[in-house]
Amino acid sequence: MEMKEFYYQDGLRVSVFNLDHEAVPYHFHNEVSDMVYCSRGQIAIELPEAGEVFTLHPGEVFQVPRTNKHRFVNGAPVGTHSRYVLLQIGAFDINFVPPAEGLAEKVADREATHVADAEVYIENREGDIRKLAEHFAVEKPEVLTEEEQGDVVQALRCFVDRGIAAEHPRAAVQP
Template identity: 35%
Template sequence: MAKAGTYPLEKRELVAEAPGLRMQILTLAAGQEVPWHWHSEVTDTFWCMDGPMVIETRAPAGTTILQPGQMHAVPARTAHRVTGQDGGPCRFAILQGVGTYDFMPVG
């Protein structure tokens, strides 16, 4: 199972990090994904920069498609994964906080 930072990404750019808060820009190449996982405390807030991108969740099950300029938040304790639509590439900013960051893989 993937742990934080061990899944392949085209590019990861750390914009800012402080205790309990982190902002990154992630670029996924075609076929890449941020695999299924959840966080104990932090909410992931996504801003699509290049897309479209897809955020899938479990419990509750859902699919959100973001176009460039759109945003969506996934609350703590909600399993989710991120891909480009139809396996395509995407780029997005992600704000993670407030709380202690962890990456809990889902089998």
């Protein structure tokens, strides 16, 4: 797994994750929700407390509401790399969950639900996210490849296009 965090200003945090077949550890956030855009391969999002697994294919988005324990897994066939772009709005925080909690077992036999047309809740940040997409369209962060740069621009534009000007509802996990 390779994480490239390259932008965190004004309450917007953008990262790129390249996944081989290692999963991002289970974690949750108290202050932000994870907005995920699949740019390569297939991303599986495990939400063990809800007993759900969701999958994304390239061009699809999903948002994990804050406080939900989750992890991201490469859902593509072995040997196929997957990539996702992560956007978070607000003050970043992360809380890793000890492996002893046995969360993986809660979703081990669960068939994944494919998410195709999800929406994301972008609060009142549409203009900021749009400006960020345009900025990255002409200026490549040093840590990114040109392909990753294109994925970031595409992801940010997708978040704007599918964005709802509201905070994510906390109660339910809905794709």
